[in-house]
Amino acid sequence: MAKGGESFFANIIKKSFKDFSRFNQTEERGKSNISVNGHPIPERVVKKAEKIAGPVLPGQYWYDFRAGFWGVLGGPCLGIIPPFIEEFNHPMPENCAGGTTGVFVNGRELHQKDLDLLANRGLPPDRDRSYIIEISGRVLDEDTGEELDSLGKLAPTVEKAKRGFGMKVPRAAA
Template identity: 50%
Template sequence: MKFNLQLSMDSVKVSINGHPISERALRKAEKKAGPVSPGSYWYDQRAGFWGVMGHECSGIIPPFIKEFSYSMPKNCAGTVTDATTGDKLRSLGKLAPTIEKMKRGFGMHVPEEIS
C-alpha cells in the first residue's frame, strides 16, 4: 500500500518560498523563528530576512532554519535597493543583536496593511 505524503497548499497554513510547511515542521521551526501566523512568506535563509510573498521585508528571524531552507523565488520581495540612492544593496553588516543574543526570533505574521 502506498501513501501520498506530499503536502498540498490547500492542506497547510504556512508556505515558505512557495513550499508548503507541515504542522510538524512548523512547530519545530517556531522554536527558532517564534510564532508564525498563517500566510505565504518568503525567507532569506542566509540572512534571516522575511516578508509576505510579493512584498518587502517585514522583519528578521534567525538564519539557517532548516525547515524553511528553500530557495527564494526570483523577485519574491520586490527590489533590494537603497530607498534614497536607488543603489543595489550588497551588504547590511551585523543586524539584530537581540535576535543573535536570544537565539530566537519574534515570529512571522501578515501585517494588517497587507491582509
C-alpha cells in the same frame, strides 16, 4: 441472533468510520496554511521551526536562509529571524519581494523600501549589482567576492537571543 449479528457488524462499521474520520482530521491538522518561498510547510514542521523563529502565523512568506530576512510574498522585508532555519530552507525566488531596483541580496531583488534601508546603512544602491549579506552585517560583492564595509549588526537582539519574534502577515496585507 440476527439482531445481535447485525449490531456487531454495525458497530465494526461505525468504529471504522470513526477511525477514518479521526485519520482525516489528523491529516487536515497536519496541513497548514503557511508557505515559505512557495513551498507549503506542514504544521508539524512549522512547530519545529517556531522553536527558533518564534510564532509563525498563517501566510505566504519569503525567507532569506542566509541572513534571516523575511516578508510576505510580493512585499518588502518585514523583519529578521535567525538565519539557517532548516525547515524553511527552500530556494528563494528572486522576485519574491516585488523588487524593481536591480539590486540583489542573497538572490532576492530588493524592494525599494529594503534598498533604502540598506543604502542608509552603507549598501551601494547601484543597479545591476548582487550582494551576499549575513545577519552580522557582513557584505560581499557576489560578482567579485570583495568584502565591502559592514552594515553593522542587523538584528543584535535576535542574534543574542538566538530566537526570532516570529512571522505574521500585517493587517494591511491580509
